[in-house]
Amino acid sequence: MLRLYGIPTSGNCYKVELLLKQLGIPYEGISVNSRQGENRLPEYLAKNPFGQIPALELESGVVLAESAAILVYLAEDTPMYGQTKLERAEILKWLFFEQTRIARYIATTRFWVRAGQAEANASLIEQNLKLGTDALRIMNTHLEGKTFFVGERYTIADVALFTYTHVAEQGGFDLKPFPSIQAWCQRVQETDQFFPLPGA
Structure with a gap:
């Protein structure tokens, strides 16, 4: 299952979450609160060196950053x-x-x-x-x-x-x-x- 890192109140995270739901793609939301600095923790940076939210972890373990890139990836072939x-x-x-x-x-x-x-x-x-x-x-x-x-x-x-x-x-x-x-x-x-x- 896909894993979406971020917080629901972030607009950039919302874009991805809205598309996931509208495309009917199951995912697990994992809280990473950038306002509290959780996106700068070593364990998160190991997954996403950009240190941003959102990040989308694929089933393969590859992690995508940048909301626009994630939108394109999810919407491909639709x-x-x-x-x-x-x-x-x-x-x-x-x-x-x-x-x-x-x-x-x-x-x-x-x-x-x-x-x-x-x-x-x-x-x-x-x-x-x-x-x-x-x-x-x-x-x-x-x-x-x-x-x-x-x-x-x-x-x-x-x-x-x-x-x-x-x-x-x-x-x-x-x-x-x-x-x-x-x-x-x-x-x-x-x-x-x-x-x-x-x-x-």
Whole structure:
């Protein structure tokens, strides 16, 4: 059985757990709390030298790191990773976008706000609010007249982008100017076997 290392309240762990459940893949969840430094313990680093969560341990004992890579691995040979070469390239494009724009600006800002570190990071938050809003604008424009991000079907691009976008307001972002994003978030929440991000 697969083993998923991490904590349910982590957005990056949630992405993987949501996909596992939606694909009907059995797994065992093993708690590794990065906020308490458990991801820096020698026994965890022996499994995952990156020291991140999530990590996915395969039946073979191989351990995969990086949430986007794990999503691709799990979705391979399923419609969740597209049906054509071009769709798969488009999905990868949005996975990279999520990591460089959404996670960098929106997830980080949300973490600082929720952790009581907003004042200490005020100048960075001001910058992130602008850059994160620019990213939301790109997403909203792309979604106009579309159901999902790639191929008019729910894919891992939607899983990745949804996770931190739907809780962006917890970091001070305003989703009201982006009706296409709001409607898309609702559609994601109506997919089979969906469950909410704990704490959202």
